[in-house]
Amino acid sequence: MLTPAESFTAVVTTAWRQGLDPRGAVLLQEGPHHTWRLPKSGAVAKVWRPGTDSTTAFRDARIALWLRRNGILAPRAVGNSAFPSPYSGGRYYLYVTYSEDLGDRRPSMAALADVMRRLHGLNVPPHLGLPKFDPVTRLARRITELPPGVLSHDQERHVRGLLADARVAWRSVSWPDLSVIHGDPGFSNCLLVRNGPALIDFERTEVGPALWDQAVFAWRRDAFGMPGSEFKEFVAGYGADITEHDGGRTYRIFTPIFAISAWLFLAEAARFDPALQAEADRRLATVLTQPGFPWGWESAIDVKAAAR
Numbered sequence: 459m460l461t462p463a464e465s466f467t468a469v470v471t472t473a474w475r476q477g478l479d480p481r482g483a484v485l486l487q488e489g490p491h492h493t494w495r496l497p498k499s500g501a502v503a504k505v506w507r508p509g510t511d512s513t514t515a516f517r518d519a520r521i522a523l524w525l526r527r528n529g530i531l532a533p534r535a536v537g538n539s540a541f542p543s544p545y546s547g548g549r550y551y552l553y554v555t556y557s558e559d560l561g562d563r564r565p566s567m568a569a570l571a572d573v574m575r576r577l578h579g580l581n582v583p584p585h586l587g588l589p590k591f592d593p594v595t596r597l598a599r600r601i602t603e604l605p606p607g608v609l610s611h612d613q614e615r616h617v618r619g620l621l622a623d624a625r626v627a628w629r630s631v632s633w634p635d636l637s638v639i640h641g642d643p644g645f646s647n648c649l650l651v652r653n654g655p656a657l658i659d660f661e662r663t664e665v666g667p668a669l670w671d672q673a674v675f676a677w678r679r680d681a682f683g684m685p686g687s688e689f690k691e692f693v694a695g696y697g698a699d700i701t702e703h704d705g706g707r708t709y710r711i712f713t714p715i716f717a718i719s720a721w722l723f724l725a726e727a728a729r730f731d732p733a734l735q736a737e738a739d740r741r742l743a744t745v746l747t748q749p750g751f752p753w754g755w756e757s758a759i760d761v762k763a764a765a766r
Contacts (some may be wrong), residue, residue, distance in 0.1 A: 460550065461731055465492035465505040468545040472554045473503065476537030486572045489644075489727050491661065495559060501536045503561045504659075514661075515542035515553040516615035520586055521660040522557070528580050530573060533557035533657035560658065563650040567675075567688045570648050571664040572696025573655045578637045578668035591639060591666025593715050594625045600722050608725055609742075616746055620714045627711045631704075633667045643671050644678065673712045680751035681720065717745045724758060 462485055473480035479498040487493040490507040506515045519540050522532035535557055537543070542553035565573075582588070598621055601614070609617065640647065642663025649656050675692045680683040693699045701709045724738035735755050744753055 459490075459726065460492060460505065460508055460552075460729060461489075462488055462492065464548050464550070465494070465552075467548060468505050468552045469494050469496075469503045469556055471547060472543035472545050473499070473501075473537075473556070476539065476543055476556055478556060480741060488730070489723060496556075497534070497559075500559050501556050502533070504555045504557070506542070506749045508552065508724070510553055512542055512544075512553060515555055515721045516674050517586065517588075517663075518555055518660045519557070521588075521663050522658075524583055524586060524655060525577075530576060530580075531651060531654060533656065535659055557658075560649045560651050560656050564645045565648055565650040565655040567691040568695040569650070569655045570575060570643070570645070571692045573648065573657060574640070574643055574671055575696050577640060577657070578671070580638055582636070582638055582665055588638065588663065588665050590636075590666040591641070591670065593670075593719070594621055594628060597621060597715065597718050597722065602727075604722075604725065605729070613742070613746065620745070621718065624711065624714050628715075631708065631711065635671070636665050637668045638670045639664060639668060641666075641670070643674055668705060669700055669708055670712065672696060672698060673709055673716070676701050677712070677716045681716070681753045681755050682757060683752060683754060686765055714745070714748070717741070717748075720755070721745050727758065734758060734761055 465488075466483065466485070466605055469483055470480045473483075473496060478501055480496050480503075482497050483503070484495045484497070485492065486495050486502070494503040495501075496503060504518070519535045522534070525532040526534075535555070537556040542555050543553045545554060598618070601609075601617065602619075623694070640657060640660070641664055642659065643657075647657065647659045649658060651761040675684070675689055679686055679689045703709065721738065721741040721744075724734050724741060728734040728738045737758070741755060744755070
């Protein structure tokens with residue numbers, strides 16, 4: 459897994475090549491991908507996870523361009539080239555993309571709901587070659603990539619059993635018309651700029667059921683304690699409540715997929731930040747027992763803040 463030191467070296471090297479000043483770079487997010495802020499250049503650098511190909515890395519910029527052409531704000535590429543910048547000086551061959559820094563102001567939930575509704579109303583663009591949304595297969599692959607010792611034999615059998623059940627349930631649904639979905643919406647990927655809310659970070663943007671993006675906000679209420687008033691504001695702004703779709707069955711199908719994904723995120727990150735291990739263990743325990751909501755999980759940001 460990529461370390462911050464490795465991604466920093468990639469950013470410094472490729473930023474100069476792109477005509478950008480990387481001095482004072484600040485790590486905003488680590489995980490499979492790393493994101494850095496370059497304050498002297500007004501830019502954000504995204505170091506893609508090892509193994510990412512150029513087509514996947516460049517898709518981010520192409521999606522952002524498509525959104526802007528369709529009236530949805532998104533970041534512009536910066537530097538000497540809109541293409542991903544390759545780096546091959548360390549353990550991994552990496553790609554780094556540079557885009558304008560849109561800041562970190564949080565939009566209202568109503569504004570976020572509106573931009574998601576507009577996204578889902580766009581026609582699927584064939585020229586982008588967006589993959590079909592398949593969260594279960596992605597999670598199964600990530601579990602396979604975990605190092606030995608993260609899961610016991612019984613734990614892995616249990617988690618894979620939950621995924622197998624989720625796959626059967628997913629395939630049993632007659633989904634409404636598919637649309638372009640963000641895949642990971644929320645306040646970390648929707649920023650308030652001068653002209654309104656802007657979407658960022660399109661690594662999970664695919665063609666799938668809009669219900670998934672809607673469910674993310676109910677999930678954050680139930681698992682992380684997002685105020686119920688915020689979810690009601692989202693429902694009012696979007697015009698639909700996922701928890702009522704098909705009598706609540708759709709949301710129940712999504713829940714184990716969300717849970718396993720959220721646990722995996724911390725399990726992967728805890729390999730390089732031991733402060734996250736206790737919360738990763740707590741999430742795994744929840745995944746294995748599936749108690750009723752609320753779960754009272756802590757976000758990675760909150761865990762890190764408490765550890766300081």
